[in-house]
Amino acid sequence: MKLSDKELEIIEILEKDARTPIDVLAKMIELPVEETEALVKKLEEANVIVQYTALVDWRKADGHEGVTAMIDVKVTPKRGVGFDEVAERIYRFPEVKSVYLMSGAYDLSVVIEGRSMADVAQFVSEKLSTLDSVISTTTHFILKKYKHDGIIFDQGDQDRRIVVAP
Amino acid sequence: MKPQTRRTYVSETVAGLKPSGIRRFFDLASSLDGVVSLGVGEPDFVTSWSIREASILSLEQGYTSYTANAGLFELRQEIAAYLRRKFHVEYRPEAEILVTVGASQAIDLALRAIVNPGDEVIVVEPGFVAYEPLVVLAGGTPVAVHASGADGFQLAPARIEQAITERTKAVIICSPNNPTGTVLRPSELDALARLAERHDFLVIADEIYAELTYEGEYISMAAVSGMRERTILISGFSKGFAMTGWRLGFAAAPEDILQAMLKIHQYAMMCAPTMAQYGALEALRNGEHEVEHMRNSYRRRRNYFVAALNEIGLPCHLPGGAFYAFPSIRHTGLTSEQFAERLLLEEKVAVVPGNVFGASGEGYIRCSYASSLEQLQEAIKRMKRFLARL
Ligand SMILES: Cc1ncc(COP(=O)(O)O)c(C=O)c1O
Numbered sequence: 001m002k003l004s005d006k007e008l009e010i011i012e013i014l015e016k017d018a019r020t021p022i023d024v025l026a027k028m029i030e031l032p033v034e035e036t037e038a039l040v041k042k043l044e045e046a047n048v049i050v051q052y053t054a055l056v057d058w059r060k061a062d063g064h065e066g067v068t069a070m071i072d073v074k075v076t077p078k079r080g081v082g083f084d085e086v087a088e089r090i091y092r093f094p095e096v097k098s099v100y101l102m103s104g105a106y107d108l109s110v111v112i113e114g115r116s117m118a119d120v121a122q123f124v125s126e127k128l129s130t131l132d133s134v135i136s137t138t139t140h141f142i143l144k145k146y147k148h149d150g151i152i153f154d155q156g157d158q159d160r161r162i163v164v165a166p
Numbered sequence: 167m168k169p170q171t172r173r174t175y176v177s178e179t180v181a182g183l184k185p186s187g188i189r190r191f192f193d194l195a196s197s198l199d200g201v202v203s204l205g206v207g208e209p210d211f212v213t214s215w216s217i218r219e220a221s222i223l224s225l226e227q228g229y230t231s232y233t234a235n236a237g238l239f240e241l242r243q244e245i246a247a248y249l250r251r252k253f254h255v256e257y258r259p260e261a262e263i264l265v266t267v268g269a270s271q272a273i274d275l276a277l278r279a280i281v282n283p284g285d286e287v288i289v290v291e292p293g294f295v296a297y298e299p300l301v302v303l304a305g306g307t308p309v310a311v312h313a314s315g316a317d318g319f320q321l322a323p324a325r326i327e328q329a330i331t332e333r334t335k336a337v338i339i340c341s342p343n344n345p346t347g348t349v350l351r352p353s354e355l356d357a358l359a360r361l362a363e364r365h366d367f368l369v370i371a372d373e374i375y376a377e378l379t380y381e382g383e384y385i386s387m388a389a390v391s392g393m394r395e396r397t398i399l400i401s402g403f404s405k406g407f408a409m410t411g412w413r414l415g416f417a418a419a420p421e422d423i424l425q426a427m428l429k430i431h432q433y434a435m436m437c438a439p440t441m442a443q444y445g446a447l448e449a450l451r452n453g454e455h456e457v458e459h460m461r462n463s464y465r466r467r468r469n470y471f472v473a474a475l476n477e478i479g480l481p482c483h484l485p486g487g488a489f490y491a492f493p494s495i496r497h498t499g500l501t502s503e504q505f506a507e508r509l510l511l512e513e514k515v516a517v518v519p520g521n522v523f524g525a526s527g528e529g530y531i532r533c534s535y536a537s538s539l540e541q542l543q544e545a546i547k548r549m550k551r552f553l554a555r556l
Binding site for chain 1: 186188191192195196201203205206207208210294295296344462466467469470473474516518537539543
């Protein structure tokens with residue numbers, strides 16, 4: 001889908017802050033509100049904008065337990081469907097947050113979120129490793145998130161400038 | 167023995183300089199909590215990491231001594247390449263480019279290098295607060311020529327012509343302008359060029375905001391036909407590259423003028439800070455993408471902010487560059503000072519009264535939109551409330 005300059009601007013603005021009010025957005029891209037609304041709608045319908053999500057720093061939520069693991073998975077590709085079939089079988093599990101086909105030492109990179117390490121271990125041993133095409137798995141637990149999807153956690157974003165300057 | 171009271175040693179010239187109106191607002195705004203500031207004349211971005219990293223590396227490698235007086239030769243070469251690439255002007259790095267401590271020092275050097283006692287320097291207003299005092303400190307006489315809000319604060323070549331005398335040495339222009347955001351039209355630059363040739367004066371072109379021009383290609387005064395030999399081009403890294411604290415700028419000028427500036431610089435400053443020069447090198451080599459990102463961000467905020475100002479009843483022309491909006495407040499019946507002071511005290515929004523930038527700024531306020539979109543929205547909300555109450 002070929003996007004217009006205005007559509008690209010909308011995406012850039014909303015990707016940074018999905019909650020930008022529509023009238024503000026309209027002013028920023030110099031279009032009337034109705035037209036802006038229609039463009040956003042169009043982008044949503046075409047699945048260019050897939051979803052609006054919140055990036056959460058769960059460490060700040062007391063009592064929240066959870067661990068994230070990245071699992072390197074080696075698989076045997078199947079004739080005709082290659083890696084797609086096994087990838088789909090994996091990404092359908094609700095515990096699975098993302099699945100990427102990789103070049104290099106292994107085939108699929110699978111990100112799992114569970115409540116505890118035991119939770120993740122159980123998922124890997126009982127659900128993932130037992131899939132027909134899966135040859136091996138290597139599980140890495142994430143100890144701390146510094147940056148995610150381009151956003152640095154705990155970035156001191158206070159304004160250090162003096163209040164009035166020439 | 168009773169201590170002798172000593173006489174005042176401060177020079178008459180310095181004593182005669184009027185204190186900056188910016189300073190007063192700074193003091194006032196700093197004394198309050200919860201202020202949304204539109205009073206800041208600098209980017210709200212932190213210098214990009216690769217530039218900071220390059221400067222850190224230079225320290226790690228022990229580049230901690232003086233550089234050549236005119237600046238690292240590598241940096242001057244890179245500046246020459248940048249000026250060629252961006253503005254289509256040719257300068258020789260070995261003799262026509264000088265690295266300075268901010269554009270501020272470059273302006274000072276330019277004036278001190280050319281002004282004889284009593285020479286007149288025409289300053290276009292509203293304009294940057296330092297021009298007039300620096301003319302005075304150089305021993306010259308500033309002559310103000312007012313741009314008009316009705317014309318979006320374009321140069322008024324006819325009025326400049328009226329101000330020209332035998333003693334006119336130079337005209338200082340600034341495009342995009344602080345405080346109006348105005349980008350000078352090619353026709354205006356041309357008209358000024360013809361005056362400069364006819365009456366034989368120089369143009370000091372402060373192009374520090376050139377990177378922050380939103381529409382069309384930037385036209386440097388030095389690129390206007392016949393003007394390379396009559397222009398002292400001043401720019402730097404503060405605004406476009408978000409490097410205000412680095413204190414790094416540069417000047418490009420014909421050899422005789424630039425060498426005169428260098429003479430003062432080598433006695434007064436030796437050279438610009440070395441670690442900052444290494445950062446600047448990286449900025450010019452690999453910073454273009456970041457600059458574009460920041461420019462796009464400012465442009466969108468300008469679009470929002472200026473439209474919102476107009477909507478709440480503060481008429482404002484669409485500034486073509488920099489990060490300032492300069493709306494009129496004349497219809498409120500308040501002076502710029504009264505408006506800014508009451509807005510600050512009653513709604514805690516800091517703006518700078520227009521008259522700080524010269525008499526023709528009276529009736530206007532300068533609002534910097536180099537603030538987060540949330541802050542801008544909050545400021546608009548408060549200003550709207552304030553206007554409704556007047
Ligand atoms: C028009 C203009 N010129 C020069 C300067 C000074 O720039 P620098 O930080 O490079 O000294 C400023 C800073 O506000 C400015 O607005």
